Amino acid sequence: MYKMAIIGYGGMGSWHAASIREQLPEIKVKGIYDIRPERCEEAKKDGYHIYNTVDEIYNDSEIILVTIATPNDSHKNLAISALKAGKNVILEKPATMTSVDYEDIMKIAKETGKILTTHQNRRWDKDYNIIKRIYNEKSIGNVYMMESRVQGSRQVLHGWRGDKVNGGGMVYDWGVHLIDQYLNMVKSPVISVYADLFYIFTDEVDDNFKAVLRFENGVSALIEVSMNCFILHPRWHVSADKGTAVIDDWDCNGKIVALNSDCEMAWEEKIVYTSAGPTRSMAPRPVETVNEMPLPIAEPQWNDYYKNVFAAIEGREELIVKPSETLRVLKVIDAIFQSGEKKCSISCNI
Numbered sequence: 001m002y003k004m005a006i007i008g009y010g011g012m013g014s015w016h017a018a019s020i021r022e023q024l025p026e027i028k029v030k031g032i033y034d035i036r037p038e039r040c041e042e043a044k045k046d047g048y049h050i051y052n053t054v055d056e057i058y059n060d061s062e063i064i065l066v067t068i069a070t071p072n073d074s075h076k077n078l079a080i081s082a083l084k085a086g087k088n089v090i091l092e093k094p095a096t097m098t099s100v101d102y103e104d105i106m107k108i109a110k111e112t113g114k115i116l117t118t119h120q121n122r123r124w125d126k127d128y129n130i131i132k133r134i135y136n137e138k139s140i141g142n143v144y145m146m147e148s149r150v151q152g153s154r155q156v157l158h159g160w161r162g163d164k165v166n167g168g169g170m171v172y173d174w175g176v177h178l179i180d181q182y183l184n185m186v187k188s189p190v191i192s193v194y195a196d197l198f199y200i201f202t203d204e205v206d207d208n209f210k211a212v213l214r215f216e217n218g219v220s221a222l223i224e225v226s227m228n229c230f231i232l233h234p235r236w237h238v239s240a241d242k243g244t245a246v247i248d249d250w251d252c253n254g255k256i257v258a259l260n261s262d263c264e265m266a267w268e269e270k271i272v273y274t275s276a277g278p279t280r281s282m283a284p285r286p287v288e289t290v291n292e293m294p295l296p297i298a299e300p301q302w303n304d305y306y307k308n309v310f311a312a313i314e315g316r317e318e319l320i321v322k323p324s325e326t327l328r329v330l331k332v333i334d335a336i337f338q339s340g341e342k343k344c345s346i347s348c349n350i
Contacts, residue, residue: 001028002027003028003030004027005033005051007034007057007069009039010034012069018046032050057087058082065309066088071166079091079095080105080108088313092118093180094172099331102323103327115319117323123300128185130247134256135186140242140243140245144219146219146221146239147236149222151226155200157202163205168205170207171209175209176329176333179329188216188217190214190348190349193338193345194339195211195336197209208225209336213332252295259291305320305321
């Protein structure tokens with residue numbers, strides 16, 4: 001049985017522990033460390049050993065993996081100390097506040113020969129895997145525009161997520177997931193980034209933002225995260241040269257509308273009168289020229305993430321979430337903040 005420890009028993013740390021206990025019997029979370037007595041007490045109630053210091057974890061020879069689920073600004077120092085102590089490391093996202101900080105950790109991981117990876121659990125989301133299938137299989141042709149949105153109306157950033165010093169805000173919270181999904185799907189360098197960041201309910205961190213990534217292969221990718229949206233857009237909207245795909249919500253309701261290759265549409269000379277007035281270019285398409293289809297099936301399993309990490313530790317598999325991929329995500333985040341500050345598009349090669 002593999003034994004590991006978790007540093008930070010807040011929302012995500014306790015989620016890791018519970019999910020591993022429920023889904024991965026071959027892994028044992030031996031213990032927890034948290035600076036807050038109330039969280040240690042909660043972990044104790046949940047049946048976990050409580051480490052009094054991180055050094056106790058580092059000195060525990062049974063622990064081969066440490067998951068770090070603390071506020072973002074503390075990740076760097078904890079990761080470096082764990083790696084130097086001979087532990088393999090999972091970092092909650094975002095791995096660090098900047099790409100430069102993460103490069104420092106990568107250097108230590110290389111020196112120690114230990115595994116370093118980031119918990120990008122949203123790669124196993126069903127909606128994302130459906131879109132990834134559509135993109136890779138070209139079921140609606142070549143995709144040129146994708147829109148990915150996560151929206152809510154709670155308006156409040158909980159706890160440290162509202163504090164700049166801790167790495168709060170929506171770019172670091174949800175944005176890092178959506179960026180990672182795009183970079184994992186589109187195998188092409190990002191050549192420009194444009195972002196609008198909004199500080200509606202707090203002066204410290206972004207609570208709403210939009211960003212557009214332009215890839216070298218011609219794909220444009222919109223990201224929008226909002227905490228002040230009362231009428232939601234679709235979760236995904238994908239445009240390709242032979243059709244459109246949409247996923248409306250987290251339950252993956254949606255559809256594909258694709259061109260019918262057996263039925264060409266001919267232009268008519270007469271003007272069509274619609275609710276928008278007289279038009280030819282925006283007139284309704286004849287129904288026989290398109291086919292409506294259900295979304296493809298995708299059934300990803302999140303527990304494959306931890307299985308892969310331990311397989312990588314044993315040298316049996318390559319990491320699914322590689323340090324080089326985390327570095328790319330952080331470089332895009334750097335560009336997003338730079339674009340938001342300068343209020344212009346940032347040219348890059350990421």
